[in-house]
Amino acid sequence: ICSCTDGVVSCTSDTACCLYVDDSGNTARAMVGMSYYDGCNNCVCGGMGSAGCTRMFCVSKCNYKNWDMVRGWAAQGDGIHVYDEKAGCPKICSCTNRGVIDCHDQDGVDNCIYN
Numbered sequence: 001i002c003s004c005t006d007g008v009v010s011c012t013s014d015t016a017c018c019l020y021v022d023d024s025g026n027t028a029r030a031m032v033g034m035s036y037y038d039g040c041n042n043c044v045c046g047g048m049g050s051a052g053c054t055r056m057f058c059v060s061k062c063n064y065k066n067w068d069m070v071r072g073w074a075a076q077g078d079g080i081h082v083y084d085e086k087a088g089c090p091k092i093c094s095c096t097n098r099g100v101i102d103c104h105d106q107d108g109v110d111n112c113i114y115n
Helices: none
Strands: 002-005 008-011 015-023 028-033 035-037 042-045 051-053 061-065 069-073 079-084 091-097
Touching: 002 051, 015 042, 015 051, 028 035, 035 091, 061 091
Parallel strands: none
Antiparallel strands: 002 008, 015 028, 035 042, 042 051, 061 069, 079 091
16 A cells, blocks of 8 residues: 655555546556556556556646646646645646646745745
8 A cells, every 4th residue: 555645655565556646636546557547648557666658748738746746747727736846835836828837826926835
């Protein structure tokens, strides 16, 4: 069984899994042999938790890390929970029509949810 606490994934011994961002923006788990969709690619969770995915790059989507620091893809116009590694904090952002993440609020301020 795997869990994620403060962005750190830990599994019981002899348990492998692949973490991905589901269509709700939440961290989901696929066990070895299970198929999943990461928002851009079809993937299969391989041994030791390594993912084998189609190698598409979705130019019309935004690639990001969610608050658990798991990589995902968001469609244009989606509101997403992003972990900003440079600022070291979580933010609520959107995926623009150019496939770029925008974390500014209505006043143009780029704010962390908390520090």
